[in-house]
Amino acid sequence: MITLPRTVRDAILEQAQAALPYECVGLVVGKSWETARTLAIRNVAEQPETAYLAEPLLLLNALKALDANDELLLAIYHSHPQGPATPSTSDLREARYAVPQLIAVPGTGAVRAFRLTIDCFEELAVAVVP
Numbered sequence: 001m002i003t004l005p006r007t008v009r010d011a012i013l014e015q016a017q018a019a020l021p022y023e024c025v026g027l028v029v030g031k032s033w034e035t036a037r038t039l040a041i042r043n044v045a046e047q048p049e050t051a052y053l054a055e056p057l058l059l060l061n062a063l064k065a066l067d068a069n070d071e072l073l074l075a076i077y078h079s080h081p082q083g084p085a086t087p088s089t090s091d092l093r094e095a096r097y098a099v100p101q102l103i104a105v106p107g108t109g110a111v112r113a114f115r116l117t118i119d120c121f122e123e124l125a126v127a128v129v130p
Contacts, residue, residue: 005129006128006129024043029066050090075100075101081107083108
């Protein structure tokens with residue numbers, strides 16, 4: 001189960017809404033879920049309406065900063081502007097990090113979490129806390 005701070009959920013949904021009609025992407029980072037915060041990263045996918053690709057230099061710099069600040073990569077998030085809040089084939093194909101993937105659908109306010117592998121996914125329960 002993921003205990004997602006309401007501020008993090010709200011930040012993800014706000015970014016997803018602002019990115020419409022494109023997908024947004026970012027990281028959830030912190031020393032723990034209780035101190036989690038979001039880091040938005042620019043989506044440079046060729047077809048950002050239906051895919052995401054975190055801008056490589058921004059992603060690299062964000063990951064380096066985590067080490068310097070003694071923080072963890074807690075999750076990666078992105079949006080599906082038209083839904084559903086489940087992993088797509090390309091999400092599965094592109095999964096690279098052993099952290100939960102959060103998928104947001106701005107129109108519904110849904111944020112769901114998944115553990116992804118190259119060929120399947122497992123949903124993780126999400127509890128939103130104040």
